[in-house]
Amino acid sequence: MTTAEPTPPRRRGRPGYDQATILHTAVDLFNRRGYDATSMGDLAKVLGVTKPAIYHHFTSKEELLKAALDDALDELTAVVDEASRRQEGATAYERLREVVRRSVEVLVAHQPSVTLLLRVRGNSAVELAALERRRWLDERLAELVAAAVAEGALRADLAPTLVSRLLFGMVNSLVEWYRPHGAFTPATVADAIAAVAFDGLTSSNTRP
Amino acid sequence: MTTAEPTPPRRRGRPGYDQATILHTAVDLFNRRGYDATSMGDLAKVLGVTKPAIYHHFTSKEELLKAALDDALDELTAVVDEASRRQEGATAYERLREVVRRSVEVLVAHQPSVTLLLRVRGNSAVELAALERRRWLDERLAELVAAAVAEGALRADLAPTLVSRLLFGMVNSLVEWYRPHGAFTPATVADAIAAVAFDGLTSSNTRP
Numbered sequence: 001m002t003t004a005e006p007t008p009p010r011r012r013g014r015p016g017y018d019q020a021t022i023l024h025t026a027v028d029l030f031n032r033r034g035y036d037a038t039s040m041g042d043l044a045k046v047l048g049v050t051k052p053a054i055y056h057h058f059t060s061k062e063e064l065l066k067a068a069l070d071d072a073l074d075e076l077t078a079v080v081d082e083a084s085r086r087q088e089g090a091t092a093y094e095r096l097r098e099v100v101r102r103s104v105e106v107l108v109a110h111q112p113s114v115t116l117l118l119r120v121r122g123n124s125a126v127e128l129a130a131l132e133r134r135r136w137l138d139e140r141l142a143e144l145v146a147a148a149v150a151e152g153a154l155r156a157d158l159a160p161t162l163v164s165r166l167l168f169g170m171v172n173s174l175v176e177w178y179r180p181h182g183a184f185t186p187a188t189v190a191d192a193i194a195a196v197a198f199d200g201l202t203s204s205n206t207r208p
Numbered sequence: 209m210t211t212a213e214p215t216p217p218r219r220r221g222r223p224g225y226d227q228a229t230i231l232h233t234a235v236d237l238f239n240r241r242g243y244d245a246t247s248m249g250d251l252a253k254v255l256g257v258t259k260p261a262i263y264h265h266f267t268s269k270e271e272l273l274k275a276a277l278d279d280a281l282d283e284l285t286a287v288v289d290e291a292s293r294r295q296e297g298a299t300a301y302e303r304l305r306e307v308v309r310r311s312v313e314v315l316v317a318h319q320p321s322v323t324l325l326l327r328v329r330g331n332s333a334v335e336l337a338a339l340e341r342r343r344w345l346d347e348r349l350a351e352l353v354a355a356a357v358a359e360g361a362l363r364a365d366l367a368p369t370l371v372s373r374l375l376f377g378m379v380n381s382l383v384e385w386y387r388p389h390g391a392f393t394p395a396t397v398a399d400a401i402a403a404v405a406f407d408g409l410t411s412s413n414t415r416p
Binding site: 031032033034035036037093118119121123152153154155156157158159161162163165166167168169170172173174176177183184188189192193195196197198199200201202203 | 239240241242243244245301326327329331360361362363364365366367369370371373374375376377378380381382384385391392396397400401403404405406407408409410411
């Protein structure tokens with residue numbers, strides 16, 4: 001699984017793998033095989049360590065799941081929080097565009113943990129808590145769309161909750177196909193989403 | 209699981225459940241728990257029948273998966289095929305709008321099997337074959353977008369493959385949140401997607 005590594009930095013705990021590497025490998029396995037179908041034994045096998053070497057860092061599979069979901073949720077929450085803090089001076093429309101741009105950056109930089117988050121179905125207390133945090137985020141995004149409609153920047157003939165679902169549905173769909181070293185940079189994708197969603201695809205809407 | 213049913217129609221095979229009910233229940237379980245984490249024993253338990261009663265209709269779990277994925281893929285392929293057959297008379301732009309509208313209808317009418325399809329990761333021959341068919345569909349959609357750009361209807365400053373990903377990413381995101389008896393009808397959602405994607409969200413783009 002791993003290629004030769006030049007003198008690794010001193011790591012906490014047993015030799016071989018640190019906490020971040022274990023988490024990264026676990027998330028990758030969860031995404032490829034499904035969380036329920038992956039056991040701590042599978043993870044130990046892929047890492048080439050014993051199960052106790054993993055338990056030294058994470059007490060359970062659910063703790064690994066929680067760490068990954070919190071990673072994604074903390075980043076997305078920070079995006080929404082920053083947008084509200086910029087309230088003075090910026091219009092809701094400006095803040096919405098900024099949230100779209102920053103969300104794309106987070107999805108690209110944290111693609112594995114966001115992918116896991118978007119597939120959560122609520123099968124455990126950890127998953128239900130993550131769904132609750134997602135719902136909170138969805139409500140903030142719908143409020144921001146509603147505010148942009150209220151200030152006259154966005155068209156008023158579509159329900160803000162529906163617009164918010166579709167706009168961030170388009171953003172979230174990135175995790176399914178975006179490849180970090182593929183044809184499109186995060187900035188290109190963020191600009192394209194803003195162009196499609198705000199200006200529209202028909203040629204009469206092209207901005208100079 | 210079931211409520212009282214008025215005199216059910218005569219069914220093939222053992223009493224209790226027909227093929228469609230078994231498939232429907234299996235897809236629901238796969239979506240809730242994950243395909244790999246669901247066993248034929250789990251399915252038998254939920255249906256309240258023995259495993260042989262299921263094997264009478266489906267020889268394996270993989271056959272259930274294949275039936276569900278084919279259901280989704282056949283419907284989506286029909287949408288794309290119909291759009292190409294309407295070639296005479298209709299512009300690429302008109303066909304693209306029609307594909308978006310019909311895709312929304314398919315996603316709503318076949319939400320469970322499309323959900324399963326969109327989560328396929330390629331873990332088996334059946335999944336790889338489904339991914340291959342999805343790729344074929346993605347290529348047809350990107351060609352249609354490119355044709356609409358070439359005829360001058362859509363803006364030319366965005367890569368057609370990227371536009372196609374984003375447009376159908378927005379369409380596909382429906383399966384994550386759409387509820388059949390919720391606030392929005394399929395027609396409302398299809399109109400909103402067309403409005404957002406083609407005309408844009410900014411109020412200056414509102415069509416009378």
